[in-house]
Amino acid sequence: MDRAIAIQVSHLTKTFDGHTAVSDLSFQVYSGEVFGLLGPNGAGKSTTLRTLITLLTPTSGTASVLGHDTVREADVVRQLIGYVPQERAIDRFLTGREHLELLGALYHLPKAEATKRIAELLKLVELEEPADRPAKTYSGGMKRKLDIACGLLPDPKILFLDEPTLGLDVQSRLRIWDYMRMLKARGMTIVMTTNYLDEADQLCDRLAIIDKGAIKALGSPTELKIGLGGDIVSLTLKDQTKIPILVSALTGQPAMRAVKATPTGLDIRVDSPEKALPAILESANRLDCQLEFIEYHRPRLDDVFIAHTGRSMTESVQDIQTG
Amino acid sequence: MAQYWQEIHALTMRWVRRLSREKFSMLFTLVQPMLFWLIFFGNLFQRAADVQVTQAPDYISFLTAGVVVMTVLNNGLAGGVDLLFDKENGFLERLMTTPIHRSSVILSRFIFVMTITSLQVLVILGVAFLFGVQPATGLLGIATILMIGMLFGVGLTAISMAMAFSVKSHGDFFSVLGFLSLPMIFLSSALVPLAGMPAWMGFLARFNPMTWAIDAVRPLILSGWTDALPHVGMVVVVMVIFDALCLYGSAKVFRRAMG
Numbered sequence: 176m177d178r179a180i181a182i183q184v185s186h187l188t189k190t191f192d193g194h195t196a197v198s199d200l201s202f203q204v205y206s207g208e209v210f211g212l213l214g215p216n217g218a219g220k221s222t223t224l225r226t227l228i229t230l231l232t233p234t235s236g237t238a239s240v241l242g243h244d245t246v247r248e249a250d251v252v253r254q255l256i257g258y259v260p261q262e263r264a265i266d267r268f269l270t271g272r273e274h275l276e277l278l279g280a281l282y283h284l285p286k287a288e289a290t291k292r293i294a295e296l297l298k299l300v301e302l303e304e305p306a307d308r309p310a311k312t313y314s315g316g317m318k319r320k321l322d323i324a325c326g327l328l329p330d331p332k333i334l335f336l337d338e339p340t341l342g343l344d345v346q347s348r349l350r351i352w353d354y355m356r357m358l359k360a361r362g363m364t365i366v367m368t369t370n371y372l373d374e375a376d377q378l379c380d381r382l383a384i385i386d387k388g389a390i391k392a393l394g395s396p397t398e399l400k401i402g403l404g405g406d407i408v409s410l411t412l413k414d415q416t417k418i419p420i421l422v423s424a425l426t427g428q429p430a431m432r433a434v435k436a437t438p439t440g441l442d443i444r445v446d447s448p449e450k451a452l453p454a455i456l457e458s459a460n461r462l463d464c465q466l467e468f469i470e471y472h473r474p475r476l477d478d479v480f481i482a483h484t485g486r487s488m489t490e491s492v493q494d495i496q497t498g
Numbered sequence: 499m500a501q502y503w504q505e506i507h508a509l510t511m512r513w514v515r516r517l518s519r520e521k522f523s524m525l526f527t528l529v530q531p532m533l534f535w536l537i538f539f540g541n542l543f544q545r546a547a548d549v550q551v552t553q554a555p556d557y558i559s560f561l562t563a564g565v566v567v568m569t570v571l572n573n574g575l576a577g578g579v580d581l582l583f584d585k586e587n588g589f590l591e592r593l594m595t596t597p598i599h600r601s602s603v604i605l606s607r608f609i610f611v612m613t614i615t616s617l618q619v620l621v622i623l624g625v626a627f628l629f630g631v632q633p634a635t636g637l638l639g640i641a642t643i644l645m646i647g648m649l650f651g652v653g654l655t656a657i658s659m660a661m662a663f664s665v666k667s668h669g670d671f672f673s674v675l676g677f678l679s680l681p682m683i684f685l686s687s688a689l690v691p692l693a694g695m696p697a698w699m700g701f702l703a704r705f706n707p708m709t710w711a712i713d714a715v716r717p718l719i720l721s722g723w724t725d726a727l728p729h730v731g732m733v734v735v736v737m738v739i740f741d742a743l744c745l746y747g748s749a750k751v752f753r754r755a756m757g
Contacts, residue, residue: 277508282596
C-alpha cells in the first residue's frame with residue numbers, strides 16, 4: 176500500500192562555519208505516523224528538525240513539507256505546522272492563556288475562533304485552573320504542557336516536537352506520552368527528536384537513528400530489532416581482567432554473530448541460543464572465567480544503536496550530560 | 499494588511515503586559531533618570547555651575563534638555579534587551595515558526611520603546627516644571643521635543659536590536675551598553691555646553707548625534723522659537739542621516755538572523 180508522503184527530505188546537508196551538522200540526509204515521513212529522530216546530543220537531530228520547520232536554510236539539498244519547499248514556500252509551511260521547542264520557550268511574565276492568545280493573533284485566527292480553541296486546548300492539557308496565572312509560577316511539567324498547547328494552537332497538520340520529555344519527572348513524562356498517542360489516534364502526523372530509547376520505542380511508528388550527522392538505520396522499532404538478527408547473551412564476569420581473553424576465544428566461533436566487550440563483561444549476538452549457550456559456557460570454563468551473571472534477551476533499541484554506531488546511546492548521553 | 503496589524507498589535511501588547519507585570523522595574527525605569535540626573539545632579543551643581551557658561555537662569559533648566567535626551571539614549575540603547583532574552587530562551591524561535599511578517603517583531607519593539615520614551619520625557623518635563631522650568635515654546639515646543647526624541651530613538655533602538663541579534667551572550671550586550679552610554683553622555687552638551695568644555699572634548703562632542711539633539715531641545719525649553727528653529731531644522735537633517743545609517747546596518751543583521 177502506498178502511503179501519502181507528508182515530509183520529503185532529499186540529500187539535506189547543513190554546515191555551520193565549516194562544521195558539518197548533517198550530511199546528505201534523505202528520508203520520508205508518511206501521513207499519520209509518529210516519526211522519530213533518535214540520536215545522542217549533537218548528532219544532527221535538532222538541525223534536521225529546525226530545517227523542516229523553516230528556521231534553517233539547507234546548505235544543499237531540499238526539504239518539503241506536504242509538498243511545499245521549506246525555503247521557497249516557508250510561509251505556507253509555517254501555516255501547516257506546529258512546533259514544540261526543546262527549551263521551555265515561555266515568557267514568564269505572561270499567563271498561560273496570554274501565550275495562547277498571542278499565538279492566536281500570530282496565526283491570524285479570528286477572535287471568536289481563537290477563544291474557542293484556547294478553551295479546548297487548556298482543557299486538553301489540564302491547565303484550565305492555572306491558565307490565568309503568570310507562567311513563572313508553573314512547574315516544569317506545566318510549562319511543557321503549555322508548550323504543547325502552543326504547538327497545537329494552529330491546529331497543525333504536522334506537529335514537531337524537539338525532545339518533548341527532556342528533564343521531566345516520570346509522571347509528567349507519561350502524561351506527555353498519553354497526549355502524543357491521543358494526537359496520533361486523531362490522525363495527526365508527528366515528528367519528534369529524542370535521545371531516550373524507551374521514548375522512541377514506545378511512541379514511534381518509524382525512526383531514524385542519527386549519529387554524526389548521518390542516518391545509520393531507519394525503520395520501525397521492531398524492524399530495526401529484528402534486522403539486527405539474533406538475540407543477545409550478556410555475561411558479567413567476576414574477574415574483569417579476563418574479558419579480553421574470552422572475547423578473543425568466542426570471536427569467530429560458528430554460533431556467535433558478534434562479540435563485544437562491555438565494562439563488566441561481554442555482549443554476544445547469537446543466532447540460536449541452544450547452540451550458542453553451551454559453546455559460551457564451555458569456553459568460559461576452559462579459560463577459567465567465572466560468571467557472575469548471565470542474561471539472555473531479545474535485542475533492545477540500545478543494542479540496535481550500539482550495532483549501528485559502535486557505542487551505547489546511554490553512554491554518549493551521559494558523556495554530554497556530565498561533560 | 500489587517501493580518502499585519504493584528505500581529506503588530508498582539509506583539510506590542512505583549513511588551514506592555516510584561517512591563518505592567520514588572521511593577522518594580524517599571525517604577526525604577528521611570529524614576530531613575532529624573533531622580534539621579536535632574537533632581538540630584540541638577541540641584542547639586544546649582545551653585546557650582548557658572549551661569550556665564552551655561553547661559554541659563556539656573557542649572558536645572560539648563561540640564562533638563564540633557565536629561566530628556568539622555569533618557570532617549572538609554573531607552574534606545576536598551577531597546578533590544580527583551581529581544582535578547584527572547585533569543586536566548588527560545589521564544590523568538592517560537593515566533594519565527596509562525597506565519598508572521600518578520601518585520602512585525604521589530605516594528606512592535608519600535609512602537610513600544612518610542613511610546614515608553616515619550617511618556618518618560620513628558621514625566622521629566624513635568625518634574626522640571628515643579629522645579630520652575632517652563633518650556634519657552636509651550637505645547638508645540640513639547641511636541642517638537644517628542645519628535646526629536648523619536649527621531650533619535652529610532653536609530654538607537656535599531657542599533658540595540660541589531661546588537662541583540664549579533665552578540666554571543668547577554669554579558670557581551672551589557673558590557674557594550676555600559677561602555678557606550680556614559681561616554682556618549684559626557685562627550686555631549688548634556689551636562690556642559692560645548693563652549694565650556696576642554697577643546698578636545700568639545701571637538702569630539704560635535705560628532706555625537708546626541709549633542710545635536712540637545713542643542714535643539716535646549717532653546718525650545720530656554721529661549722523660544724527664533725532661537726530654536728535653526729537648530730531644529732539642523733537636527734532633523736542630522737537625525738535622518740543617523741537613522742538611515744542605523745536602519746540600513748541593522749536591517750542586514752535582522753535579515754540574517756530571522757531569514
